[in-house]
Amino acid sequence: xxxxxxxxxxxxxxxxxxxxxxxxxVGVIVHADITRDKTLEDYVKEYLRDKYNKPxxxxxxxIHRLDRPVSGLVIFARTSKALERMNEIFKxxxxxxxxxxxxxxxxxxxxxKLTHWLVKNTDTNKVTAYDNxxxxxxxxxxxxxxxxxxxxxxxxxxxxxxxxxxQIRVQLASMGCPIRGDLKYxxxxxxxxxxxxxxxxxxxxxxxxxxxxxxxxxxxxxxAFWEEFLELDKEDIKVDTINFLH
Numbered sequence: 001x002x003x004x005x006x007x008x009x010x011x012x013x014x015x016x017x018x019x020x021x022x023x024x025x026v027g028v029i030v031h032a033d034i035t036r037d038k039t040l041e042d043y044v045k046e047y048l049r050d051k052y053n054k055p056x057x058x059x060x061x062x063i064h065r066l067d068r069p070v071s072g073l074v075i076f077a078r079t080s081k082a083l084e085r086m087n088e089i090f091k092x093x094x095x096x097x098x099x100x101x102x103x104x105x106x107x108x109x110x111x112x113k114l115t116h117w118l119v120k121n122t123d124t125n126k127v128t129a130y131d132n133x134x135x136x137x138x139x140x141x142x143x144x145x146x147x148x149x150x151x152x153x154x155x156x157x158x159x160x161x162x163x164x165x166x167q168i169r170v171q172l173a174s175m176g177c178p179i180r181g182d183l184k185y186x187x188x189x190x191x192x193x194x195x196x197x198x199x200x201x202x203x204x205x206x207x208x209x210x211x212x213x214x215x216x217x218x219x220x221x222x223x224a225f226w227e228e229f230l231e232l233d234k235e236d237i238k239v240d241t242i243n244f245l246h
Contacts, residue, residue: 008043013073013216018082018209020044020060023218024074026195030065044076063090064163069181072099072200073218085208090163095205099158099168100147100220102197102229103177104187106154110146114171115139118164126184127166129174140164142171148232153180155229157201168198195221 009025022044024030030040045058061083063075077083089095116129117137130137141161148155156177158168166185172178173185179198181191191197204215220226 008047010040010043010074011219012047013218014214016078016210018078019075019086019207019214020048020078021073021075021203021214021216024066024071024200026069026071026193026221029068030074031062040074041076048078061086063087066200067166067169067196067198069194069196070198070200071195071218071221072198073097073203073216074200075203082208089205089208093161095203097160097200098202099160100197100199100201100229101156101158101168101172101177102180103154103156103172104152104180105177106149107144107146107156107175107177111144113141113143114175115141116171116174118167118170120165127164127170129170138162138164140167140171142168144172150228150232153229155232169196193223197226199226 009028010022012020012022014021022040024040028040028043029035029037032039041060041062045060048054048058048060059078059080061077061080063077063083063086066072066074075086077086116131117133118127118129118140119134119137120127129140133139139162143159143161145157146154147157156172160167169179169182169185173182178186179196181187181196183190199220200218202215202217204213206212207214220230
């Protein structure tokens, strides 16, 4: 009987001895949770083990995460030194991350900054956004800009300044623009594949070991709905290099 080969839920975008950056598919979790489902970390370890014929356990450091229904770029460290230095880059916010979100409502202001204080309910795994600081809250900030409209849906580019759980999802919903498919934060119907239309599109930072600029861009998921929005992607890639080299 012919063995069925399962397609990897990621594509490698960048790889060297220190880092591996992949484009994550919808539906896979990055790091282990209570579901005990196979993780992106597991899949990438398998890839490295097979590619380099490594015996035993493969080191892979998880630096950040994407929610299960979100697609796009995830950065892993391949050494403990790279993990420590990448954690410091994230802590100091010396990294520029760009997301694409699709909404049914257009923002009242087409470009701006959102600031909220977020509180996570661990029982429901849902985050609430407040306009002012409340006990137990974390400050969340992001910049956004409207890119364009196609078939009554709107493409919004988001650059998070902080990295809070569900931040983009709840902050866009708080300005009246829940992400397509995101039932948890106010959209009225699910997507057929249980995804939400939020995609980690670009990342820019200075390599923690090589000290050279790294700029990666992730293709959108392979479906007709997402691919139509590529027509709106006419932007010049702009990155803010200020403070990245200190």
